[in-house]
Amino acid sequence: MYNIVYIPGDGIGPEVVNAAMRVVDAAGVACNWQEAHAGLGTFEATGDPLPEATLDAIRGAHATLKGPTATASGVGFRSVNVAMRQKLQLYANFRPARSIPGIKSRYDDVDLIVIRENTEGLYSGIEHTVVPGVVESLRIISSKASERIAKFAFDTARRQGRKRVTCVHKANILKLSDGLFLESCKKIAADYSDIEFDDCIVDAAAMKLVIDPHQFDMLVMENLFGDILSDLTSGLVGGLGVTPSANVGDDAAVFEAVHGTAPDIAGKGLANPTALVQSAVLMLRFLGEKEAADRVENAIRQVIAEGTSLTGDLGGSAGTEDYTKAIIAAMG
Ligand SMILES: NC(=O)C1=CN([C@@H]2O[C@H](COP(=O)(O)OP(=O)(O)OC[C@H]3O[C@@H](n4cnc5c(N)ncnc54)[C@H](O)[C@@H]3O)[C@@H](O)[C@H]2O)C=CC1
Numbered sequence: 001m002y003n004i005v006y007i008p009g010d011g012i013g014p015e016v017v018n019a020a021m022r023v024v025d026a027a028g029v030a031c032n033w034q035e036a037h038a039g040l041g042t043f044e045a046t047g048d049p050l051p052e053a054t055l056d057a058i059r060g061a062h063a064t065l066k067g068p069t070a071t072a073s074g075v076g077f078r079s080v081n082v083a084m085r086q087k088l089q090l091y092a093n094f095r096p097a098r099s100i101p102g103i104k105s106r107y108d109d110v111d112l113i114v115i116r117e118n119t120e121g122l123y124s125g126i127e128h129t130v131v132p133g134v135v136e137s138l139r140i141i142s143s144k145a146s147e148r149i150a151k152f153a154f155d156t157a158r159r160q161g162r163k164r165v166t167c168v169h170k171a172n173i174l175k176l177s178d179g180l181f182l183e184s185c186k187k188i189a190a191d192y193s194d195i196e197f198d199d200c201i202v203d204a205a206a207m208k209l210v211i212d213p214h215q216f217d218m219l220v221m222e223n224l225f226g227d228i229l230s231d232l233t234s235g236l237v238g239g240l241g242v243t244p245s246a247n248v249g250d251d252a253a254v255f256e257a258v259h260g261t262a263p264d265i266a267g268k269g270l271a272n273p274t275a276l277v278q279s280a281v282l283m284l285r286f287l288g289e290k291e292a293a294d295r296v297e298n299a300i301r302q303v304i305a306e307g308t309s310l311t312g313d314l315g316g317s318a319g320t321e322d323y324t325k326a327i328i329a330a331m332g
């Protein structure tokens with residue numbers, strides 16, 4: 001029996017979390033689900049978007065399944081995601097983008113992994129007003145965190161039989177910060193002679209990914225570049241409705257989708273739960289439940305290949321509920 005925390009989150013969060021939990025239960029994995037709260041709704045109800053009780057629950061669980069949480073632009077509280085990743089030292093964000101036959105997209109057979117440093121960089125949002133009309137954002141890069149994420153990337157590459165790791169950076173302009181990130185990756189690469197290593201400047205990497213994603217295998221980068229390029233790689237395989245993500249540290253793991261709260265479709269029963277169900281598949285693999293993970297993954301592939309229960313983002317007319325039921329039925 002696994003103790004799994006679930007966080008419904010905001011927007012489409014409760015809808016897709018509910019779907020993913022039902023699929024995990026149907027896969028026959030015994031889970032003791034414990035509800036915890038975070039996000040805008042939690043802030044409105046309690047005054048705190050990320051209560052200490054939620055962090056404690058995540059620390060004490062085998063794993064956590066998280067719905068997206070809303071962060072307002074410009075005003076309001078600091079992102080729950082940034083705070084959670086830093087407080088729990090969930091230093092690695094694992095974001096695979098794999099084609100699923102039956103989903104129309106620009107390319108077939110895409111199989112990329114974005115590894116994003118999850119605790120520092122510009123994404124931390126450390127900012128202040130220097131004088132009225134002038135603000136400053138700090139981009140902290142440390143050799144400790146950079147070597148740690150590089151090691152995670154190479155270990156993952158080795159475990160998953162990947163051939164090449166590419167460091168994506170802007171060290172030509174950000175000579176100190178991305179210079180250190182690149183040097184840290186090079187240093188760790190020297191310990192992994194079985195895996196190729198190269199690097200690519202981020203603007204060119206974005207272009208190359210769009211022109212021909214097959215030229216990359218695994219990409220490692222700092223936080224903000226990873227945020228942006230993982231949405232891009234999601235777009236290569238059908239969009240945010242299908243791509244999963246894992247936030248992993250030494251003491252905890254939080255599985256969520258790449259996507260956000262999708263306010264345009266929230267509460268309408270239209271969200272594609274595949275992304276969070278695929279995140280739950282990553283969670284099952286993390287827990288060592290390979291057979292159940294394969295069963296869920298095969299069901300997703302079967303339902304999408306059949307094409308009769310697809311959600312709107314994939315060109316179909318099914319709702320979250322129809323699609324979820326189809327996945328559960330496909331597992332037999
Ligand atoms: N991990 C998290 O908690 C994340 C939270 N956010 C937050 O979400 C809020 C909205 O952000 P946006 O930039 O609008 O990005 P978004 O990812 O919520 O939505 C972008 C577009 O993708 C579509 N989409 C996303 N997920 C989908 C799904 N499962 N099925 C079908 N269509 C889907 C949306 O309808 C929208 O058109 C913001 O407050 C942002 O801070 C954004 C990304 C990640």
Ligand SMILES: O=C(O)CCC(=O)C(=O)O
Binds near residue numbers: 069071081227
């Ligand atoms: O924290 C947020 O609101 C956005 C998070 C996000 O875009 C991401 O982690 O990819």
Ligand SMILES: [Mg+2]
Binds near residue numbers: 258
């Ligand atoms: Mg993002």
